[in-house]
Amino acid sequence: MQLNFTKMHGLGNxxxxxxxxxxxxxxxxxxxxxxxxxxxxxxxxQILLVERPQLPDxxxxxxxxxxxxxxxxxxxxxxxxxxxxVRDQGLTDKDEIPVGTAKGPIRLYLEADGQVxxxxxxxxxxxxxxxxxxxxxxxxxxxxxxxxxxxIGAVSMGNPHAVLVxxxxxxxxxxxxxxxxxxxxxxxxxxxxxxxxxxxRGHIDLRVYERGAGETLACGTGACAxxxxxxxxxxxxxxxxxxxxxxxxxxxxPANDQPVWMTGPATRVFEGRIGL
Numbered sequence: 001m002q003l004n005f006t007k008m009h010g011l012g013n014x015x016x017x018x019x020x021x022x023x024x025x026x027x028x029x030x031x032x033x034x035x036x037x038x039x040x041x042x043x044x045x046q047i048l049l050v051e052r053p054q055l056p057d058x059x060x061x062x063x064x065x066x067x068x069x070x071x072x073x074x075x076x077x078x079x080x081x082x083x084x085x086v087r088d089q090g091l092t093d094k095d096e097i098p099v100g101t102a103k104g105p106i107r108l109y110l111e112a113d114g115q116v117x118x119x120x121x122x123x124x125x126x127x128x129x130x131x132x133x134x135x136x137x138x139x140x141x142x143x144x145x146x147x148x149x150x151x152i153g154a155v156s157m158g159n160p161h162a163v164l165v166x167x168x169x170x171x172x173x174x175x176x177x178x179x180x181x182x183x184x185x186x187x188x189x190x191x192x193x194x195x196x197x198x199x200x201r202g203h204i205d206l207r208v209y210e211r212g213a214g215e216t217l218a219c220g221t222g223a224c225a226x227x228x229x230x231x232x233x234x235x236x237x238x239x240x241x242x243x244x245x246x247x248x249x250x251x252x253x254p255a256n257d258q259p260v261w262m263t264g265p266a267t268r269v270f271e272g273r274i275g276l
Contacts, residue, residue, distance in 0.1 A: 001276045005035075005131050006085060007042065007269040010077030012217030012246030014269070017046045017085045020051045021060075029069030035068035042274060045213045050086060055100035060070045062101050066212030073102040074158030075250075076220015080266035081109035086158070087269060103158035111263070120260040121223070121262060123228045123253070124156035129187035131160065133186040139232040145180050146173075152181075153229025157260065160187055160210070161193040161225035165235070172197075178209025191220065195225045201237045204230065206244050217246030224260045227251040 003025065005018045016035050018025055019096045027049055037043045038227045047062040062082055064075045078151055082099065086092050087110055097108045109117040128136040140151050145163075153163040162181055166172040172195040193209040208222035210213050223242040230236035231253055239252045249264040 002273050003122050003276055004271070005042065006089075006271045007044070008081040008085065008267060009233060009269060010080050010218060010264060010266050011244055011249070013077040013219060014044045014045050014077065015048050015078055015081050015151045015162040016042050017048045017081060017091060018050065020049045020167055021091065025049065027065060028198070031276070032065040034070040036065075042272070045210070045216050046072075046075055046078055048082055048085075050074070050082065050091070053100055055105055058097050058105050058148075059203060060086060060097070061096070062099050062230060066075050067211075068212045069150040071102075071214045072159055072212065074120075074181065074221055076118060076120060076157070076224060076262050077252070077264070077266075078224075079118045079120075079220065080262075080264055083116045083118075084266040084268065101158060108196050113226075113267065115263050116266050117261060117263045118220070120157055120262055122257045122259050123225070125154075125232075127154065130154055130156040131188050132191075133188070138228075143181070143184060143186055145184060146177055147251045150177075153225070153232060157224045157228075159223040160191040160220055161194055161222055161229075162187065162191045163196055163226050163229035165230075165233075166195050167197055169197045169207045172207060174207050174209055174215055178215065179206055182209060182211055184258065191210070192222055192225075194219070194226045195224045196230065198230065198235050201235070203241050203243065206235070206242050210243070218244040218249070220262055220264070223249045223251050224253070224262055227253055228260060231255065
């Protein structure tokens, strides 16, 4: 069997994007791991599947698999690549694209300058909705990890995030602390871990240790979660430029139950075919 794919990236966060509308794809955990393998497969942080719509008033359905084969709920950089892919492949001619995900519908907007803007929906802050084990909702929480206490923000952007404020992202303990918090018992479905340094009220630096993938060059939902956490703690304004190792995203969140908006690039690298 031959499987057609497109390799894409959003600020270096790279994806294998597969049209599962015009070809039969039975995505399994083992197949996802094989495709994502950087030595024996194509290589990527995540696999994105473009499927026929499953939710009302959507044009497509969007599934995401991590490099370890686990299926996850949302991916902001992937959403931008999804929008660019369906337009470039002639699957739609729309500039506004309603898409279904495991956590509900999102809307993707192709801008005239080539950027993609995504309505990520409102953040989920109630601990049970993240999910996160806590007695009550708060703007920050204390957790025990690596032999000491850490203050985190806990946010879901369709997937769970823990956000730590650090003085400098270059020296942040991402490699050591990331996997420890990822599997912390207070996050029953594991968690993405963001390390945020506030440069001023409109600019932050961010590194993210992604659940099931390790540290990536960029994480769209992580950027959204970091801005939400920073806003809740009174550190940031409504519109924030987030500098990640792979480049910059612009995140806007007014507050409360308003949606988070993310704007950034999506880049096609190459197309190919792999024998299965």
